[in-house]
Amino acid sequence: MTTALQMRISPREQRQPVLLPCHMRDGATSIPACIHNISSRGVLVGADDAPAAGTYVDIRRGRHVIIGRVVWRKGRVFGVRTQDRLDIAALTAPDAPGCARTAGRRSASATERLAAEGRLARQIEQSRRLATGLQFFVLSLVAVGAGLFVAFSVYGMLAAPADAIENALQAG
Numbered sequence: 401m402t403t404a405l406q407m408r409i410s411p412r413e414q415r416q417p418v419l420l421p422c423h424m425r426d427g428a429t430s431i432p433a434c435i436h437n438i439s440s441r442g443v444l445v446g447a448d449d450a451p452a453a454g455t456y457v458d459i460r461r462g463r464h465v466i467i468g469r470v471v472w473r474k475g476r477v478f479g480v481r482t483q484d485r486l487d488i489a490a491l492t493a494p495d496a497p498g499c500a501r502t503a504g505r506r507s508a509s510a511t512e513r514l515a516a517e518g519r520l521a522r523q524i525e526q527s528r529r530l531a532t533g534l535q536f537f538v539l540s541l542v543a544v545g546a547g548l549f550v551a552f553s554v555y556g557m558l559a560a561p562a563d564a565i566e567n568a569l570q571a572g
Contacts (some may be wrong), residue, residue, distance in 0.1 A: 417521075421433075422435055422461040423460045433445050433446060434447070436518055440485045442471075442479060442486075445478055445480055451473070455469070456468070457480060
């Protein structure tokens, strides 16, 4: 039997960790960015000037354009929910047009920054998984506690009349 709580929580789609340089546009300006993980409906991106939640952005990697809305932001990293499904294989292909030039021009500090962003993205993902597990544990604990409370309350309500009937039968 599926509870109402179980029906409302859908499992999160698996993310593929990557480090893909790209350019992001959130209006008239285009800034360099880096995709840290990708799924068929979203990306985790890092950029020096991260847009606020609710901002619509287009992310360009080679000839590929990802259009989506920023759903959360934490420092320099943010999550983008895309309007269309993503072709992960095409985006992660090493021979994507226009991508080799960007990777070749990367300085040592940019490489270190991308590595730091990757560590931060992995830490955020690990924290999210831990929070999900703790939330499940706490909700399970509350459900068990509520069940025990109801069980003892019903037992208390039914035990008094049953004892009175038993005493009346023994006295009679």
